[in-house]
Amino acid sequence: MRILVVEDERRLGAYLRKGLTESGYTVDVADNGVDGAHLASEGTYDLVVLDVMLPGKDGFEVLADLRAQRSVPVLMLTARDAVEDRIRGLTAGADDYLGKPFSFGELLARVQALLRRGTKRRDIEPTVLRMADLELDLPRRRATRSGRTLPLTAKEFNLLVLFLRRRGEVLSRTELAEQVWDINFDSDTNVVDVAVRRLRIKLDDPFQRRLLHTVRGMGYVLEERTE
Structure with missing residues (x-):
């Protein structure tokens, strides 16, 4: 919290x-x-x-x-x-x-x-977040896509929660570092890129449709796209 x-x-x-x-x-x-x-x-x-x-x-x-x-x-x-x-x-x-x-x-x-x-x-914060076939059960800290459980670490789950709460918004590496890791982002540190890469392997790679996208020079965004 x-x-x-x-x-x-x-x-x-x-x-x-x-x-x-x-x-x-x-x-x-x-x-x-x-x-x-x-x-x-x-x-x-x-x-x-x-x-x-x-x-x-x-x-x-x-x-x-x-x-x-x-x-x-x-x-x-x-x-x-x-x-x-x-x-x-x-x-x-x-x-x-x-x-x-x-x-x-x-x-x-x-x-x-x-x-x-x-x-x-709290009535403004649902206990289950959904987008497309992705579902996050916050109290149980369980993420599924198309009914399949995603084996996320604690940091990966927190990162995905932030993306899903801010769906459609481009989140910079600085903001991700501050919100998820509580650190000031150092351009020489690749902790955010590594974490996003690992999250994407579990979130997107097993499925036909990608949800997590890179916005070059700006950051990352979770959204549905017609590709």
């Missing part, structure tokens, strides 16, 4: 990234409200941890922008402990509120609770 942390205290942001990553999550960090709002609106996140006191845009503004677009769970962090601030955040659409200072254990427990709740109520 992917979490966005919007926190202007860089040491705290780094601490949360480290702790949440060690707990099994993929974590992006923004240190101001403008970047946080952009990432929240453009990225695909399962949860946003959002500080109130931010430069550029405060947490309430970021929350308002986010709620106008999607229903991702939001845990707000703040040094403000006033009841009025908690009421304002919850009324604006925050799912939970945690005052500073806090223990990482408490934050992690709240994150896990929100993710469980979000999974139960």
